[in-house]
Amino acid sequence: MKHHLISTGDLTRDDALLILDTAEELAQVSQRSIKKLPTLRGRTVVNLFFEDSTRTRISFEAAAKRLSADVINFSAKGSSVSKGESLKDTALTLEAMGADAVVIRHSASGAPHRLATWVRGSVINAGDGTHEHPTQALLDAFSIRRRLGRLEGLKIAIVGDVLHSRVARSNVLLLHTLGAEVTLVAPPTLLPVAVETWPCQVSYDLDAVLPKSDVVMMLRVQLERMNAAYFPSAREYSRRYGLDRDRFARLHDDAVVMHPGPMNRGMEISAEVADSPRSTIVEQVTNGVTVRMAVLYLLLGGSEPAIGGAE
């Protein structure tokens, strides 16, 4: 995977476990009174956000700051990008400023991959189009492991708008690597082409999958991307694919419910389920900072990255 984190598909099982184990140790730091480590002193992390995402940006910012790195936030709005600067020129500018890592969020799938060819520092994909969002998948895996103690052999259902979801793709690849069995549940219109080549099962019927699942991960219905008639009405979608009280009751007692946020309460998940003690939604935010610290440390902490081989 070179020295970038662009896809969870680039991570070997050992890489992924190293990230999760490192995060496990770093979780303690968030509980102390001094929440800071000197490890990345003098290193610069640039948050390059071409798409609005307050929670991911803040999470990366907190992670970098807890490791004592200098953080530069660069958002496309009101910057040179709105004046028409290309991604390449932006990259060269960052390069000239000496960025050791660039965290990039972009609406175009593949933007981080392109960026990686132009900068010397590490590129961390914080979500590109409908492609991938690797740190979200890592924090989901971390949250599951903390709750259920393992990942190997777990049955995980990922439900909803898979078509537009970078979280789903990253999770399928990562959870498969870590030995979990993933089932995607969605209406046929919200499944991507070639989903049968993904290392997972596919189902159109949520009620059949629920009782067998250890983890149910609800995806946000991306209303802003609903530019075609993917389903007849919000109400019908919610009826068939929303996690409400009745469906929740059919899960077995240890099963947990996840959501990457932000939620559409009442649409894909009911408020009651989202706030139940078996939902990990708040933990996922806390774990996000920890997992991102682990990724930054493993990519930037040493003379060369500890995850993935050379070149």
Added chain:
Amino acid sequence: MSDARNQARAVLEGPDIHRALTRIAHEILERTRGAENIVLIGIPTRGATLAHRIAGRIAQFEEIKVPVGAIDVTMYRDDLRLRPARPLGRTELPQDGVDGRTVVLVDDVLYSGRTVRAALDALNDVGRPRAVQLATLVDRGHRELPIRADYVGKNLPTSKSEKVKVFLEETDGRDAVVLIKEDDR
């Protein structure tokens, strides 16, 4: 050219290590007036094992239960950029923390002193001990920082080309301190 490239010689065997730790436990009791208000903090992985062994002996001699913990110093090292990022060790602090207590840091080998410096920094971030002391199973010399140990199992004169390796029952299946001479051809 040479018949054996690496010559390994055991300088301490099981019983020697046993005796050294017993003596260190006695010295700690003596110097801290009966291990009053002390905490043993080991540096992973073998320092942490040694800390537990010393605590066991103190419990045996004086029937005092001394809190034991471990502190990982990886994130505080000054040589992080010389090698790929390393996996982290376990940090386990005693429930009551280290504030106001005498901390005895425990490590297996004292060499340049850089690990101990990192440990002092790490300790600083988790609390404010009343005092910090240092116990080490082997002191092999060649300090690069003004650091010395309060309790030493064995002073072992070495040359910089040699390696000292500590094996412990709990992690390695046997107790021994081995001096490895590397022929510099």
